[in-house]
Amino acid sequence: MKDACLYILKRLFLLLATMILVSFLTFLAFRLVSGDPVRTMLGTEATAEQVEALRQELGLSDPFLLRYVHWLKGFFSRDLGVSYSYRQPVWDLISGKLTLSLLLSLLSFALIVAISIPAAIASYRFTGPISGWPRTILNQLGMAVPPFFTGILFSWVFGITLRLFTPGDFPGFQTDALASFIHLFFAACCLAIPRIAMTIRMMRSSLISEMNKTYVLTAISRGNDRKTVLRRHVLKNALVPVITFLGQTLAELVGAGIVVEQVLGLPGLGRFLVTSITHRDYPVVQAIVVILAFWVVLSSLLADLISQAIDPRLRTAALAKGGTA
Amino acid sequence: MKKKMNSYLLTGLIITGTFLLLALIGQFWTPYVPTDMAYGRFQAPTLSHPFGTDNFGRDILSRVMEGAGTTFFIALLTVSLGAVAGTAVGAVTGYFGGLLDDILMRLNDALTAFPSFLLALLIVSLIGPGKKLSVILALGLVFIPSFARVMRSAFASLRTANYVTGARLMGAGSSRILFVHLLPNTFKVFLPAFTIGFNNAVLAEASMSFLGIGVTPPDASLGYMLSEAQSMLRAAPWYAIFTGLTIVFLVFGVGLIGEGLQLMEGEEG
Numbered sequence: 001m002k003d004a005c006l007y008i009l010k011r012l013f014l015l016l017a018t019m020i021l022v023s024f025l026t027f028l029a030f031r032l033v034s035g036d037p038v039r040t041m042l043g044t045e046a047t048a049e050q051v052e053a054l055r056q057e058l059g060l061s062d063p064f065l066l067r068y069v070h071w072l073k074g075f076f077s078r079d080l081g082v083s084y085s086y087r088q089p090v091w092d093l094i095s096g097k098l099t100l101s102l103l104l105s106l107l108s109f110a111l112i113v114a115i116s117i118p119a120a121i122a123s124y125r126f127t128g129p130i131s132g133w134p135r136t137i138l139n140q141l142g143m144a145v146p147p148f149f150t151g152i153l154f155s156w157v158f159g160i161t162l163r164l165f166t167p168g169d170f171p172g173f174q175t176d177a178l179a180s181f182i183h184l185f186f187a188a189c190c191l192a193i194p195r196i197a198m199t200i201r202m203m204r205s206s207l208i209s210e211m212n213k214t215y216v217l218t219a220i221s222r223g224n225d226r227k228t229v230l231r232r233h234v235l236k237n238a239l240v241p242v243i244t245f246l247g248q249t250l251a252e253l254v255g256a257g258i259v260v261e262q263v264l265g266l267p268g269l270g271r272f273l274v275t276s277i278t279h280r281d282y283p284v285v286q287a288i289v290v291i292l293a294f295w296v297v298l299s300s301l302l303a304d305l306i307s308q309a310i311d312p313r314l315r316t317a318a319l320a321k322g323g324t325a
Numbered sequence: 326m327k328k329k330m331n332s333y334l335l336t337g338l339i340i341t342g343t344f345l346l347l348a349l350i351g352q353f354w355t356p357y358v359p360t361d362m363a364y365g366r367f368q369a370p371t372l373s374h375p376f377g378t379d380n381f382g383r384d385i386l387s388r389v390m391e392g393a394g395t396t397f398f399i400a401l402l403t404v405s406l407g408a409v410a411g412t413a414v415g416a417v418t419g420y421f422g423g424l425l426d427d428i429l430m431r432l433n434d435a436l437t438a439f440p441s442f443l444l445a446l447l448i449v450s451l452i453g454p455g456k457k458l459s460v461i462l463a464l465g466l467v468f469i470p471s472f473a474r475v476m477r478s479a480f481a482s483l484r485t486a487n488y489v490t491g492a493r494l495m496g497a498g499s500s501r502i503l504f505v506h507l508l509p510n511t512f513k514v515f516l517p518a519f520t521i522g523f524n525n526a527v528l529a530e531a532s533m534s535f536l537g538i539g540v541t542p543p544d545a546s547l548g549y550m551l552s553e554a555q556s557m558l559r560a561a562p563w564y565a566i567f568t569g570l571t572i573v574f575l576v577f578g579v580g581l582i583g584e585g586l587q588l589m590e591g592e593e594g
Contacts, residue, residue, distance in 0.1 A: 029451060136333065136584060144576035146528050148535050148548075149569035152555050156562050167558075255440030259532045263555065274536050277450040289447065296440060 007318060008305070015297045020072070022293040023286070027068050030282045075290070081283040085276075090287045094269060098291065100184075101261070101269035105253040108188035108195075112249065116196045117242075120203035124211075125230070142197030147256060150190040151263030158186060168265030187264045191256055195249050203242045210238040240311050247303020251296040334585025340578030344571075348397050351390030359387040359545075367561045377563040379553075385564055388545060389571050395546040397575070399461055400526040406465030407526075408519055411472020412511075416503055418473070419480030430477070433470045441467045442529055449538055460539045464529050468522055479514040483507050513590045520583030524576045531572055547572050 062070070071081060080090035123135060155167035165183045173180045210216070211234055219229045258270030269288055276284040308315040357364065357374075361383065368378040376385035418426040436444070448463035483489065484507075492506050531548030533539030540546040547568055554565035 026447075029447070133332070140577055140580040140584060141573070144524075144573045144580055146531060146569075146572060146576070148532060148551065149565075149572065152551065152558065152565045152569060155555075156558050156565070160559055252440055252442075255443040258442070258446070259535060262536055274446075274538070277446065277538070285447075289443070292440065292443060 004315075011301055011304070015294075015301060018297050019290065019294055023072065023075070023290045024068060026286050026289050027071065030286060031064055071286075075287075080287040083276075083281055083284050085279050085281045085284075090283050093284065094272065094287060094291075097267060097269045097272050100266060101254060101257055104184060104187055104191070104257050104261070104266065104268060105250065107184060108191040108253055108257075109246075109250050111188055111192040112195050112199055113246065115192070116199035117203060117239075119196070120200045120207065121230070121235075123200060124204050124207045125227075139197050139201055143194050143201075145193060147190040147194065148259045148263050150193055151187070151260050154186045154190060155264060167263075170264075170266050183264065183266065187257075187260050187266055190260050190263070191253060195253075199242065199245065199249070202245050203238065206238040206241050207234065210234045236310055240307050240314070243307045243310070244303050247299050247306075250299040250303075254292050254295055331585050331588050333581045333588060337578050337581030337583075337585055340574065341582060344393065344575045344578060345397065347390055348393040351387075352394050355384075355387035355390050357384035357387045359383060359391045367557070370563050370567075376567040377561060379561060379564050380557050385567060388550060389547070389568055392545045392547045392550050392568075393571055393575070395457075395540060395544055396527060396530065396548070396572070399457065399530050399540065399546065400523055402461050403464040403526040403530065404468060404519060404522040406461065407468025407522060408472050408515070410465070411469045412476045412515065414469065414473040415476025415478075416480050416507070419477035420484050420499070420503060420507070422481070426477075429473070433473055436470045441471075442532065445529060446533065446536075446538060449533065457540055457544055460530060460533060464526055464533075467529075468526065472518060472522065475514060475518045476511060479511040480507060483510055513586075517583045517586050517590075520579050520586065524579050524583075527572065527576055527579075 074080060078091050080094075082088065083090050083093055086093060158164045159167040165179060165186060170183055171179045207230075211230070216229055216234060219233055220226065254270070257268060258274060260266070261268040261271040262274065269292075273285065273288045275281075276288070304318075308318055362381040364374060364378045364382045364384055366378065366380055366382045368374055368382075370377040374384050374386065376389060379385055379388070414429060418429050445463045445467045448466060449459050452459045452462065480503075489502055489506060492502050497506070530539055530546060531551065534541070534546045534548030535552045537549075537552065540549055542549070550568045551565060551572075554561070554568055558565055
């Protein structure tokens with residue numbers, strides 16, 4: 001137990017180190033290419049005094065490393081700096097959008113898990129009508145449909161024709177909770193469809209390779225039927241690689257959500273990121289990038305911990321390595 | 326050694342071939358001039374305009390044929406860039422191992438700890454949005470780590486093979502072993518990875534152009550056309566549908582090729 005705590009602590013420390021690295025690199029990258037934000041904000045007709053005053057206000061006259069340390073200190077107290085284009089604290093601008101984006105990712109993740117795992121088991125067990133090439137074709141088609149195209153189709157069919165939601169006009173949960181949920185649900189479906197297809201494929205091949213192992217043969221020869229063996233022995237083992245894959249999927253969902261938010265007009269983080277990139281509003285971009293990186297590292301940590309909870313062999317392996325994994 | 330053709334591979338090749346043929350023709354000849362605005366606005370698909378016309382009265386089929394070429398071209402260049410660089414990294418790290426391997430693989434891990442699409446988006450916005458070259462460069466860079474990982478394990482698993490020891494005993498140098506003996510044997514790993522990478526490239530480029538950061542006019546890629554189509558969804562739904570289906574058609578075809586290749590190697594159960 002003590003070892004396990006130590007392991008988690010080490011992983012958390014590693015997480016922190018990754019975050020600091022990512023934030024430093026983005027800081028550096030923007031410093032190298034961004035030009036002078038003050039000039040962009042004030043235009044060409046500003047006087048030297050005005051430029052200097054704004055530069056002081058935004059803290060741009062300090063040396064680079066000092067600015068980074070200052071930013072990092074602020075990050076932990078949710079002071080992410082001031083947006084260049086809105087002149088408002090970045091955190092106030094993004095906190096609501098962050099919640100919406102997280103909701104979208106989690107909802108679509110829930111759909112992926114709830115649909116693909118039972119579907120994979122079913123597609124393994126039933127070798128009836130949807131087996132062989134129809135299954136492959138369906139699977140490949142599912143993977144081939146890009147979320148932004150599904151988004152457009154959904155807004156045409158369910159939005160414009162059936163009027164279940166208004167594309168491009170998200171009401172907000174305070175105004176109309178039901179309509180907001182429906183809007184979010186369709187967005188989550190767009191994100192989920194190709195990933196459901198991928199997860200089913202992954203889970204199915206994992207089941208197949210697990211069922212061919214000798215312990216299954218032993219269990220069957222002792223008089224168990226295949227169904228029980230599948231449920232009681234194989235499922236857990238087959239899930240391990242799928243959980244790692246799902247961890248990556250959870251991490252990717254936020255990035256992939258950018259396009260879907262844009263298509264269906266959800267005021268989420270991704271959409272704000274795109275506008276901030278085009279307006280060169282670097283404090284906002286920086287903050288969002290670091291938050292998303294945090295999300296990615298956190299999801300892979302979660303996936304690792306869950307796999308280790310399921311498979312004791314991974315647990316001992318991780319502990320034996322002293323938590324350096 | 327001769328591998329049997331299977332129906333997935335064949336269907337995939339036919340679909341991709343059809344796409345490529347139409348895209349190639351589209352570079353030299355289209356049924357109408359793609360930029361000509363003379364065919365009536367928002368016309369539903371008819372025999373003379375199978376995909377209909379858009380808000381300027383341009384023939385959509387002609388535009389799709391032209392845009393398909395751009396999409397295919399960018400995806401191919403992108404994935405080739407990622408594949409060649411990734412294979413080089415994978416070969417060196419997988420074959421030699423050691424300190425360089427450790428360093429490059431840790432760097433690889435750090436890069437993977439980041440949504441690749443987001444990374445590409447940032448790179449494009451830093452090196453100049455709206456240009457074909459920056460899209461290719463950004464996406465190509467982003468694809469290097471995954472190829473490096475796959476190829477590294479392929480090279481690492483082969484380095485102890487008997488024929489490698491044999492070649493070394495006969496006095497072959499490292500570069501000869503890598504290029505002449507190992508490289509051809511990693512092809513069965515490389516080809517499926519290439520098809521998956523190609524599809525990711527198509528989708529990433531389309532998403533990026535859709536967001537207005539990737540390819541912008543006068544170069545019309547399918548992703549950019551889709552974003553244009555979205556704004557006229559009410560008046561001309563066929564524009565979005567046919568453009569989107571063209572992307573699905575390509576990704577589906579290449580996906581089947583990948584499936585067929587894997588089946589040929591007997592990796593799929």
